[in-house]
Amino acid sequence: MPPHICEVCKVSRAQILRPRNHARVCAPCFISLFESEVAETISSTTLFQPGERVAIGASGGKDSTVLASVLKTLNDRHGWNLDLVLLSVDEGITGYRDHSLEAVKRNSADLGLPLKIVSYEDLYGWSMDQVVAQIGKKGNCTYCGVFRRQALDRGAAMLNVGHVVTGHNADDVAETVLMNLLRGDLPRLSRATSIITSTPSAARASVARDEKAEVTFTNVKRSKPLMYAYEKEIVMYAHHKKLDYFSTECLYSPEAFRGSARTLIKNLERIRPESILDVVRSGVDMAKLVPTGDGKSQGACTKTKAPEVAAADDEEADGGCGTSNSKADGNSMAAMEKKLQQDAQAEADGNETEVKLPSQSVNGQRHDRDHTHEAYSSLSPSAKFDGQDHDRHTTQPTTTVPIRTKQEKKSGRKTNRDAPAPKQRLGQCERCGYLSSQAVCKACVLLEGLNKARPRTGVEVGDGG
Amino acid sequence: MPGRRGAAPTDFSLCRRCQSNDPTITVRTEPLCDACFCKYVATKVVKRMETFRVRHSEPGYERTLLLPLSFGAGSTTLLHLLSEHLKGQVEKTRRTGFKLHLLHIADGSRSTASPTVEALLEKVKQRYPEHSYSISHLSDALALEDVRTLLGNDSKDDESHSLEGSDSDKFERLIASVGSATSRADVFQLLKLKLIVHFAKSKDCEAILWGDSTTKLAERTLAETAKGRGFALPWTVADGESPHGMQLYYPMRELLSKEIASFASIVDPPLDELILRNEARVAVSTRNTTIDDLMKQYFESVERDYPSIVANVVRTTGKLQAASLSEIEKQCELCEMPLDGQAPERSRLCYGCIRALPQAAG
Numbered sequence: 001m002p003p004h005i006c007e008v009c010k011v012s013r014a015q016i017l018r019p020r021n022h023a024r025v026c027a028p029c030f031i032s033l034f035e036s037e038v039a040e041t042i043s044s045t046t047l048f049q050p051g052e053r054v055a056i057g058a059s060g061g062k063d064s065t066v067l068a069s070v071l072k073t074l075n076d077r078h079g080w081n082l083d084l085v086l087l088s089v090d091e092g093i094t095g096y097r098d099h100s101l102e103a104v105k106r107n108s109a110d111l112g113l114p115l116k117i118v119s120y121e122d123l124y125g126w127s128m129d130q131v132v133a134q135i136g137k138k139g140n141c142t143y144c145g146v147f148r149r150q151a152l153d154r155g156a157a158m159l160n161v162g163h164v165v166t167g168h169n170a171d172d173v174a175e176t177v178l179m180n181l182l183r184g185d186l187p188r189l190s191r192a193t194s195i196i197t198s199t200p201s202a203a204r205a206s207v208a209r210d211e212k213a214e215v216t217f218t219n220v221k222r223s224k225p226l227m228y229a230y231e232k233e234i235v236m237y238a239h240h241k242k243l244d245y246f247s248t249e250c251l252y253s254p255e256a257f258r259g260s261a262r263t264l265i266k267n268l269e270r271i272r273p274e275s276i277l278d279v280v281r282s283g284v285d286m287a288k289l290v291p292t293g294d295g296k297s298q299g300a301c302t303k304t305k306a307p308e309v310a311a312a313d314d315e316e317a318d319g320g321c322g323t324s325n326s327k328a329d330g331n332s333m334a335a336m337e338k339k340l341q342q343d344a345q346a347e348a349d350g351n352e353t354e355v356k357l358p359s360q361s362v363n364g365q366r367h368d369r370d371h372t373h374e375a376y377s378s379l380s381p382s383a384k385f386d387g388q389d390h391d392r393h394t395t396q397p398t399t400t401v402p403i404r405t406k407q408e409k410k411s412g413r414k415t416n417r418d419a420p421a422p423k424q425r426l427g428q429c430e431r432c433g434y435l436s437s438q439a440v441c442k443a444c445v446l447l448e449g450l451n452k453a454r455p456r457t458g459v460e461v462g463d464g465g
Numbered sequence: 466m467p468g469r470r471g472a473a474p475t476d477f478s479l480c481r482r483c484q485s486n487d488p489t490i491t492v493r494t495e496p497l498c499d500a501c502f503c504k505y506v507a508t509k510v511v512k513r514m515e516t517f518r519v520r521h522s523e524p525g526y527e528r529t530l531l532l533p534l535s536f537g538a539g540s541t542t543l544l545h546l547l548s549e550h551l552k553g554q555v556e557k558t559r560r561t562g563f564k565l566h567l568l569h570i571a572d573g574s575r576s577t578a579s580p581t582v583e584a585l586l587e588k589v590k591q592r593y594p595e596h597s598y599s600i601s602h603l604s605d606a607l608a609l610e611d612v613r614t615l616l617g618n619d620s621k622d623d624e625s626h627s628l629e630g631s632d633s634d635k636f637e638r639l640i641a642s643v644g645s646a647t648s649r650a651d652v653f654q655l656l657k658l659k660l661i662v663h664f665a666k667s668k669d670c671e672a673i674l675w676g677d678s679t680t681k682l683a684e685r686t687l688a689e690t691a692k693g694r695g696f697a698l699p700w701t702v703a704d705g706e707s708p709h710g711m712q713l714y715y716p717m718r719e720l721l722s723k724e725i726a727s728f729a730s731i732v733d734p735p736l737d738e739l740i741l742r743n744e745a746r747v748a749v750s751t752r753n754t755t756i757d758d759l760m761k762q763y764f765e766s767v768e769r770d771y772p773s774i775v776a777n778v779v780r781t782t783g784k785l786q787a788a789s790l791s792e793i794e795k796q797c798e799l800c801e802m803p804l805d806g807q808a809p810e811r812s813r814l815c816y817g818c819i820r821a822l823p824q825a826a827g
Contacts, residue, residue, distance in 0.1 A: 178694075181687065182767075182774060184781035260767075267759055268691050272647055274820065275691045276757065281816060282695020289699060289785040333771050340773035341494055 008033070008146055022208050027240045034229070034237050034383035039074050042225055045195050048082055048163070055087040055161040057152055058107065058115070060100030063167030064244035065107055066234045067226055070167070072111045085159055086111075089151045090119035092127025100246035107244060118155035120147050124443070126450055134450060141255075143450075146442045150217070150434055157217035168224040171231040171265060174276045177283035179261035183336065190287035196223040218428065218435050220445065230276060256333040478739050490727055493772060499731050504718060508547045513704070513716040517672075519554050519562040528563040531670040533570065534663050536585050538725050539676030543717055545736055546675070548593045557802040563597040563671075566827050568664055570657050572603050576615035581741070589739050601664060604636035609663055615798045615825055617812070647755040648821040651692060653756075655818070660706045662709045672712035680722035680768050682715065683778040686759040691756050694817035697802035699787035702779055704791055718779065721772050722765075799825070 004014040006026035014024035018033075025033065027381050041047070049261065056071060058064045068086060075082045088104050091097050101117065108115035121127045124147055126134075173192055191197055198221040207431060238245055268275045298440050427443035428434065429441035436442070480488045480498035482505075488496030492505060502564045515521075522528055532547070534540045547565060554561045558671055567589075571582055582600075590598055606612050616639060643649045645804065665673050677685070682702050689701055700707055717725065729736040768775050793803040797815035799822060814825065 099641060178687065181690065182782065184777045186781060186784060257722065263765055264687075264759075268756065269764075270756055271756055272645065272691075275693075278693030278816070278820065279691055279695075281693050282690040282698075285696035286690075286698060286785060289696070289787065290783060291786050333774060336775050336777075337771040340777055344773065345494060350772055 037363050038070050041228055047223055053079045053083040053161040055085050055156045055164045057164050057166045058086040058088050058104045060103035060246040062238050062245045066238050067167045084113050086113050086115040088117045089148055090117050092120050092129050094129055103246040116159050118151050143446055150443050153217040153220045156220045157215050160215045162215045163221045165223050165225055169226045169231045170276050170280050173227050174279035175261045175265050177279050179257045183257050186290045190290045193283040193287045256331045292313055348352050403461045492761045507546055509719045510533050511550055517563045519558045521614045522562045527672045529566050530563045531566050531665040531673045534567045538729050538740050540679055541736050541739050542725050542729050543676040567596055571599045578644040604633045607636055609701040616786045646753045648817045650755040650757050662711045665711055672714055675715050676717055677715050678717050678720050678722045678725050679776045679779050680764050686782045688760040692817045698782050699785045702782050721768055
């Protein structure tokens with residue numbers, strides 16, 4: 001069979017078959033397409049302000065390594081004038097994180113970007129190795145994830161950076177869309193497909209942007225510039241650019257819902273590679289149909305605070321990693337099945353006693369809400385904050401990246417006809433000041449548990465603001 | 466029994482509901498006997514037929530509802546249940562809230578009609594002679610005006626063929642031109658739907674009753690998501706008005722596929738001989754697997770271990786809020802879903818349909 005010729009330059013031999021459109025291209029053309037697609041995502045969503053300080057959540061894995069390399073390249077090429085820094089979290093997992101941090105350090109040197117490492121040990125007084133020694137191998141993902149979310153925000157605040165970009169890629173987003181459909185969690189589905197999420201204070205800060213507002217760890221924006229990029233292409237980009245990354249993944253298998261969704265996505269990709277981006281597109285479109293008052297408190301009850309807080313706060317549970325589901329048996333699907341059955345039974349018996357909101361729903365809705373809370377407080381956070389990837393682009397050659405404006409979100413909320421009464425109020429943790437719907441945030445609760453068993457250490461949370 | 470507070474202590478070795486027979490099947494968490502199980506299934510369906518009760522029908526005018534019969538377990542069981550339901554209405558009130566018209570769409574064209582299907586239809590007619598029956602062929606969809614306009618473009622190229630070719634030839638050509646197994650299945654589905662809706666309108670039917678189970682609706686939710694039609698999800702599982710200009714109802718929406726299969730065997734005489742089994746066509750190679758097949762296999766396993774999660778997917782999808790029908794300005798010419806903002810500019814098709822039929826996108 002004669003070799004295919006690159007469809008772009010028509011000169012070189014094609015080496016890459018692109019999953020999004022079956023185009024056959026050579027490596028140099030691929031690199032430039034990939035970069036211009038990410039640039040298109042960024043510019044069509046106005047992701048960055050000129051001169052903005054941006055921290056790249058860097059784990060040393062392929063996604064964040066590619067993200068750092070692409071952003072650096074684009075920043076230089078297009079004169080965006082961004083002030084880029086690498087931000088890594090050291091969970092303190094010997095044999096895993098110490099090696100990947102070496103990769104981050106090399107990247108930092110190669111790209112000439114400053115690197116900040118924040119460690120769990122410094123922030124919380126506990127490394128993950130110590131946590132595991134204390135509580136065992138099961139359920140420690142909860143700790144890891146809850147701690148990571150705050151660690152990134154605290155790290156960003158220390159650097160006075162108000163915007164953290166992560167490497168979530170199209171496969172991750174598609175997986176999260178399917179997972180949240182299975183789990184019945186529409187609010188989180190809608191957040192997962194939003195290219196940028198911000199905390200309330202960040203939203204406020206952006207209104208008065210020109211002020212030299214101090215960045216605190218409660219007003220850091222998150223975005224995912226690679227959310228339209230295929231994982232496969234990220235790997236290819238890293239390969240052809242000869243990027244130095246660390247490819248070991250966390251040792252723990254994903255929890256049941258995510259694992260199930262991941263398998264499904266991989267099978268879909270085999271049948272029709274375009275379907276990954278089609279799922280992402282579907283998710284973005286569905287997000288516009290999500291009744292915002294329902295399911296989660298982010299709607300009606302947070303008027304005084306900025307509305308997206310819940311979203312951002314909650315994101316920790318979106319992550320990829322853990323086996324840890326709150327109920328600790330490691331099977332979130334089984335736990336949810338049980339809960340749904342109990343609720344159905346209670347309804348059938350007509351003796352449901354739990355006092356719930358009188359919403360219009362069949363009981364499923366109440367379940368969702370409960371489940372959400374549970375997940376909210378204790379699901380494992382994403383192990384992959386660092387690891388997500390990129391690759392933007394939609395299914396069509398002309399990319400339009402849908403993004404919901406704040407106005408849209410707000411008006412959507414207002415029109416919601418039956419917003420439930422406030423359930424959670426986004427406030428700040430009374431101990432550490434982090435965003436939380438509870439009096440004491442999850443991290444402080446977890447820390448309290450840990451510290452009880454180690455009385456010599458007091459509750460110790462880094463003071464980020 | 467719903468609503469009953471146990472006076473006597475429950476005997477866990479007996480059917481949870483009647484407490485007199487041995488249980489034969491476990492539904493969700495309850496062990497039930499055959500009789501109570503059948504009652505459970507019938508109740509779930511009849512409850513969804515509220516709109517069409519006798520008291521809601523005008524005397525002297527009988528509504529006709531179309532039931533598309535694929536000879537699958539779902540539609541056949543629905544036919545059975547509604548037949549029983551109508552008998553009950555007659556006994557109680559001497560009239561019925563509606564009458565049924567059944568329509569089978571045979572794959573392919575008239576010339577390729579399968580003898581199995583004809584034989585099955587005869588058996589069904591014998592068992593339920595009180596309804597009217599029709600059969601139509603998928604290739605008839607090509608005669609529909611909007612399908613002609615939609616597919617008109619590409620036949621310009623080879624006019625000699627399109628002028629002479631019969632509908633079934635054209636149909637074969639159209640299907641052959643569709644790229645992948647998934648797209649072919651998608652186009653089949655959409656043409657079938659168009660044909661059924663067209664038929665329902667031509668017979669002045671008030672609504673179409675589908676035999677889809679919860680499991681089937683969950684499969685469809687994820688399949689449509691994967692095909693890029695997430696924007697249309699509220700319409701794919703909703704009861705009532707639809708963008709097709711016809712009311713659609715899913716009376717079996719609270720039953721799992723496995724429950725329907727059990728019911729079809731338990732009912733006396735069993736429905737099994739009226740049901741066309743096509744398990745055989747689980748494709749081995751990825752090449753011929755469709756997204757629909759994949760979701761079917763996936764939910765078969767989810768249903769086994771986590772039936773409530775299946776039901777929850779459908780409930781969740783039902784919570785998505787669609788724009789009201791009156792706000793729809795433009796619809797996809799193939800799937801008829803609202804196009805607003807969901808398609809490239811000036812496109813006649815939505816993203817999902819462009820994926821399936823890129824040549825018609827123009």
